[in-house]
Amino acid sequence: MLGLETSCDETAAALVRGSVPGPGEILANIVFSQNEAHAPYGGVVPEIASRAHLEILDGVIDQALKQADLALEDVDAIAATAGPGLIGGVMVGLTTAKALALAMDKPLIAVNHLAGHALTVRLTDGVAFPYLLLLVSGGHCQLLAVENAEKFRLYGSTLDDAAGEAFDKSAKLLGLAYPGGPNVEIAAAKGNAKRYALPRPLLGRSGADFSFSGLKTALRQLVQGGDINGNDAAASFQAAVIDILCDRTKNALAMFRRDFPAVTSPCLVVAGGVAANVAIGSALTVLAENNDFNIRIPPARLCTDNAAMIAWAGLERHAAGACDPIGIGPRARWPLDPSDRGQGDQRQDTA
Ligand code: KG4
């Protein structure tokens, strides 16, 4: 399966081989990050992103084929992210996939970017359905039960910012370079997390929704108050995020047990860019162990946006007999659980 990913600021192409339930084999995984192009603006600029995707996607696909030592004819089907995301970028990837599918007479598989994140643990570890998913990225923060490759049950999502968005905005406040998440983590490792008392919205409340905007506002006020230690502020912020994620996830573990009592060895899966944060991963590991859940966190390069996850999600749909019409359109919003009337992708322009 050839996979293309262009929904945000990574231009990516990958080739993946395998069968359901996985694990699969990654034959090539090329990710071209546009970080440098967006860094001056402190966030992703949609128009710059779509132009960059358009300029380099062909070359990225060539590189992936070369790395896998394959020709386009060898590919069984072509998968591309069809949403949710920045619409211009999604159009570039999806249209490219359509052109290749038409020219090569191969099936086209339209993939939900979030399903890509959600199914990555099957590519890496062959984790069986159902499992509980904490999806934490720049555009999303949700807890869901993953019942199969196309069926997701939403337990909770953010009422305001996504977790990664909170990291990126905090980085900006602290004067750390874009992309903020990894830089906040590095600063936090050098700081004292108990130095500043920051709020933890929704903590102790029932349900599995998230809220980060009060935390962000408190950090802004702290910074505006002047004379703060940046590393201590980063550490205090990250500690608050960890508490919020663990508290909300704990409730979702109980919801999952209630809904799937027959699952004897349940698994918590963490996915999305924020899952690359080692401190968050460690805290969630302790939480899972204390609640008799297994935990799986894909390696960092497969947590952040990539096309191997899109190829794998496409492979799962293809294996189930799916094939999309050439007229299928890109979607800026596309929730995994159709009953989710909230956010398909709340981040349209982070700059
Ligand atoms: O999944 P992803 O690559 O793109 C989206 O689909 O959004 O996630 C990117 C997000 C960014 O907000 C980035 O700051 C955050 O993930 N992120 C991190 C870390 N690495 C990436 N946040 C905290 N700690 C990290 N180490």
Ligand code: ZN
């Ligand atoms: Zn993503």
